[in-house]
Amino acid sequence: MTDFVLDPTLARDSTPITTLGLCALRLINDSRWPWLLLVPKRPSITEVFELSPLDQTMLTFETCMAASALKKVTGAKKINIGALGNRVPQFHMHIIARDPGDDNWPGPVWGFGQAEPWDDDRRAQFIDRIMDTL
Structure with missing residues (x-):
């Protein structure tokens, strides 16, 4: 249908959850923050x-x-939404659950410490909960 190709960095750093009407919904592979990614399936955006x-x-x-x-799945105090694209130019939207006391609260998540990959079972359970809630 389109010539959409997911940026290799986004593919490496995230796990697919589902495809919505426009976007691929993905989970960033850093368990310190429940962190979703939306990538419109349009080429060259x-x-x-x-x-x-x-x-x-x-x-x-x-x-x-x-x-x-x-927010419903995590009960987070705050949901951060942003699109920067400084390192990965392909347009993508970050959706991150934040709570006082989480790693680097209230500072940004970008560039802070080392990513802590999701355990396979926890990741699968989290994705199931997101899918059930969607």
């Missing part, structure tokens, strides 16, 4: 404004849907 108006609307809807599921 580096900025949100490069998406069509309909795709921008879908991205907003899917971001809210994923963020709501993440």
Whole structure:
């Protein structure tokens, strides 16, 4: 249908959960924070404004849907949502559950310490809970 190819860094650093209407929903492989990623399945997009108006609307809807599921599953105090793209230019949206007392609260998650990969069983259970909540 499209020439969409997932950036190799995003593929390496995350696990697929499902495909929504527009985006691939993925889980970042760092268990310190429940951290979802939305990647619009459109080729060569580096900025949100490069998406069509309909795709921008879908991205907003899917971001809210994923963020709501993440908050419900984790009970997090705060959900951080952001799109930076400084290291990986392919447009992607981060959705991160944060709580006072988590690693580096209230600072950013990017570039802080070493990633702690998910245990296979915990990752599978977390993904199941996200899917059930979506």
